[in-house]
Amino acid sequence: MKRLTHFALVLFTCSLAFVSSLGAAQDGPLRQRLKERSAQRQLQAAGRDLGAEAEAEAQLAITTPGDHSFTLRHDGLERKYRVHVPASYNPAVPAPMLVALHGGGGNMDYQADDERYGLITKSEQEGFVAVFPNGYSKRRNGGLATWNAGECCGAARDDGADDVGFIRKMVARLTRQMNIDRERIYATGMSNGGLMSYRLACEMSDVFKAIAAVAGTDNTRRCAPQHPVAVLHIHALNDPNVLFNGGAGPGGPYDESQVTHFTSVPDTVAKWVGLNGCHTAPRRVLQKPGAYCELYAPCQGRAQVQLCVTETGGHSWPGAQKTRHEPASQAISANDVMWDFFKRR
Numbered sequence: 001m002k003r004l005t006h007f008a009l010v011l012f013t014c015s016l017a018f019v020s021s022l023g024a025a026q027d028g029p030l031r032q033r034l035k036e037r038s039a040q041r042q043l044q045a046a047g048r049d050l051g052a053e054a055e056a057e058a059q060l061a062i063t064t065p066g067d068h069s070f071t072l073r074h075d076g077l078e079r080k081y082r083v084h085v086p087a088s089y090n091p092a093v094p095a096p097m098l099v100a101l102h103g104g105g106g107n108m109d110y111q112a113d114d115e116r117y118g119l120i121t122k123s124e125q126e127g128f129v130a131v132f133p134n135g136y137s138k139r140r141n142g143g144l145a146t147w148n149a150g151e152c153c154g155a156a157r158d159d160g161a162d163d164v165g166f167i168r169k170m171v172a173r174l175t176r177q178m179n180i181d182r183e184r185i186y187a188t189g190m191s192n193g194g195l196m197s198y199r200l201a202c203e204m205s206d207v208f209k210a211i212a213a214v215a216g217t218d219n220t221r222r223c224a225p226q227h228p229v230a231v232l233h234i235h236a237l238n239d240p241n242v243l244f245n246g247g248a249g250p251g252g253p254y255d256e257s258q259v260t261h262f263t264s265v266p267d268t269v270a271k272w273v274g275l276n277g278c279h280t281a282p283r284r285v286l287q288k289p290g291a292y293c294e295l296y297a298p299c300q301g302r303a304q305v306q307l308c309v310t311e312t313g314g315h316s317w318p319g320a321q322k323t324r325h326e327p328a329s330q331a332i333s334a335n336d337v338m339w340d341f342f343k344r345r
């Protein structure tokens with residue numbers, strides 16, 4: 001009996017030490033994730049109680065570097081997004097933010113895969129906050145998601161998903177969760193995500209100062225931006241899905257009813273040269289084996305329009321180490337070209 005009593009005391013003491021160690025780790029990654037989950041549950045339970053909602057949202061503040069996941073209720077749906085905060089983030093200093101949109105049939109985790117896109121590494125190098133929202137999906141895990149980019153794509157377009165409203169609400173919440181520089185909020189996207197970045201430029205020019213679309217052209221139904229938006233377009237000449245000169249190619253894993261007859265790259269660039277009031281004669285700013293870039297400037301409101309073309313790479317992200325099909329062009333890095341373009345704003 002004495003031995004059992006002694007064992008119980010030892011166990012109780014160890015338990016106290018364990019609880020104490022958890023308290024000491026209050027600001028650690030595990031504690032942060034638990035706080036985020038608790039706050040999100042409170043938000044869901046708050047309903048229409050604005051006071052309770054504001055209190056719960058205050059607990060979603062992001063104060064530590066690393067990866068964070070959140071849900072956001074919009075238009076009757078639970079929408080998801082991931083956030084990567086670089087190690088250099090200082091809550092006292094406004095940070096730039098890049099919203100990265102996955103391709104059709106993908107999800108936020110796929111776009112955050114560093115082997116495929118390298119945006120986590122680029123975030124650490126340049127000090128920007130990388131945000132990966134999940135598109136419209138009928139699956140609980142968010143898979144096979146698409147974006148309603150106007151004429152494309154899939155269920156998001158067919159069901160009229162309010163992706164612009166979701167992204168607007170997400171960005172607004174992030175500016176409360178973190179210290180974000182509102183003059184340096186950008187968007188990028190691959191394929192359907194690239195198409196969606198053009199819709200954001202059209203309808204959220206009050207938020208996004210520049211976009212970079214990769215392998216996805218402008219297929220919006222309406223476009224009347226309130227302010228000039230700098231536009232970078234990156235495309236491979238041999239893209240088999242979103243054809244350089246327009247149309248949906250045979251390389252896509254879909255029939256054209258799920259997409260659209262894509263606008264050509266030249267027509268997309270010409271549209272934004274006009275919208276931004278740019279000088280219509282481009283200047284060749286990069287020429288190297290396998291790639292070139294042309295810049296249209298000056299434009300209104302310090303905007304620019306730039307086109308970068310690779311000879312090879314198909315439907316992929318230039319500079320990526322891992323792709324689904326044809327190897328990505330290594331003639332340029334989409335991330336390097338993109339961030340250099342954004343920094344010129």
